[in-house]
Amino acid sequence: MPRMLDVSDDVRAEIGDEEADRLLAGESAPGSYDCTSCRTPGDCEQERTSTVLFIGDETAVLAFAHAGCLPSQVVKVTEEQLQGAVRSISADQARSDAAAAAPQKASPEQAVLGVTSGLILIAGELHPALVVEPTAPIARPGTAGAGDDFLPLLIEQGFMPVTELVTAPAVLHGWSVLLAMGQLHAVLQPGAAGGRPVAWWQAHQPLQVTEGWRTAANKHQQVLMFAAPVGSIGRQPREDLLRDALDKAAANGQLVAAALPLAGT
Numbered sequence: 001m002p003r004m005l006d007v008s009d010d011v012r013a014e015i016g017d018e019e020a021d022r023l024l025a026g027e028s029a030p031g032s033y034d035c036t037s038c039r040t041p042g043d044c045e046q047e048r049t050s051t052v053l054f055i056g057d058e059t060a061v062l063a064f065a066h067a068g069c070l071p072s073q074v075v076k077v078t079e080e081q082l083q084g085a086v087r088s089i090s091a092d093q094a095r096s097d098a099a100a101a102a103p104q105k106a107s108p109e110q111a112v113l114g115v116t117s118g119l120i121l122i123a124g125e126l127h128p129a130l131v132v133e134p135t136a137p138i139a140r141p142g143t144a145g146a147g148d149d150f151l152p153l154l155i156e157q158g159f160m161p162v163t164e165l166v167t168a169p170a171v172l173h174g175w176s177v178l179l180a181m182g183q184l185h186a187v188l189q190p191g192a193a194g195g196r197p198v199a200w201w202q203a204h205q206p207l208q209v210t211e212g213w214r215t216a217a218n219k220h221q222q223v224l225m226f227a228a229p230v231g232s233i234g235r236q237p238r239e240d241l242l243r244d245a246l247d248k249a250a251a252n253g254q255l256v257a258a259a260l261p262l263a264g265t
Contacts, residue, residue, distance in 0.1 A: 004048045005029055008072035011053045015062065023051060029064070036063040036070070036205055040114065040135065040235075054205065063205075068237060070208060113201050117184065117209045118239045119216060120224060120246070122168050128209075128217040129224040130177065130187070131242060132201065133233045148229050151256050157189065159227065159256040165246060168224060172258035175200070177223040179262060184209050187225065188263065217262050226257045 005024055012020040022028045029051075032043045036052055043049075048067035053060060053074045112135050120129040137148035155161065158172045174190035176197065183206035188197035209217075217223055232249040236242040249255040 004046070004067075005044050005051060006048065006067060006072045007051045008074075010074045011051050011062075011072055014053055014055070014060070014074055033064040036065045040066075042066050052205075075205065114235070115184075115187075115201060115203075115207070116233075116236070116242065117207070117213055118242045119210075119212055120165065120239075120243060122165055122224075126212075126216050127168060127220060127224050128213045129226060130184075131233055131246065132187075132225065132227040134230050136230055138229075150229050151227065151254070154227055154256050159225075159258045161253065162226070162250045162255045162257045163253065164250055165243075169257040169259050171222065172260060175225075175258065175260045176263040177217075177225070177260045179209075179214070179217060180206070182209070182214055183207060187260065221262045222259045223262060224257060225260050226255055228255050 005026075007015075007020045007023055015023075019028065026045075029044055031045050032041060033049070034040070035042050042064065044064065050065045050067050050070050050072040052063045052065050052070055052072065054063060055074060055076050114133050114135060116131045116133075118129055118131065119126045121127075134150055138150035138153065139147065140149040140153065151159075151161075158175075160169055162169065174197070176188045177184070178186040178188055184203060185206050186199045186202040189200040191198050226246055228246075228249045232252075232254045233242070233245045236245055246255065
């Protein structure tokens, strides 16, 4: 079966025609992968997949992403960021190999936070928003129960339950959204004992956001963050569907939110 792989002209120019052709022929591309953007599994034999080349000062790493998450492109990063990405990709591959070799012994996958950006219309005005949904139930630290404490933990941090999206949520001071060079890098929370902020969520690699999203973020100087338990929102391909999913989660009492000041540009 032909691989549904996209290799952009920029990526081809960096890796050369021979390697690009080997990728497109399926000789050097993995069948399955963890998306470098949303960190969920993908399969380049079943769905459109982008090749993303990360270039550091001395190293280059080729990664793969759902075409709906990122276009095929070359991304320049610092060598430190790239080495961190290499460690993460290697760990992902090791977990995948172990699960394939002994699936009956594979432990339950640790929950990761899926983050979707979109523009949300509230009271006649568009607001930049991040929607956070974990891939599995979040247990309270130090407990071994099977419950999901994701929303209670956020409420304890100052996020407020939302039953309908009619007004923008209140600002949660001490938290912020880090946007640098037009890309989303992290959601920051207050450090311990009033120390410098630390990453509550950090992108594996900076995430692309639309020009409209950046414009709205710069206008409001804040980003609305919505959070819901696993299975409440799902991956929505359009902003209208994302809004419908948010409205449903709110009506079901499965949504919390806060406005987070914007850090960066």
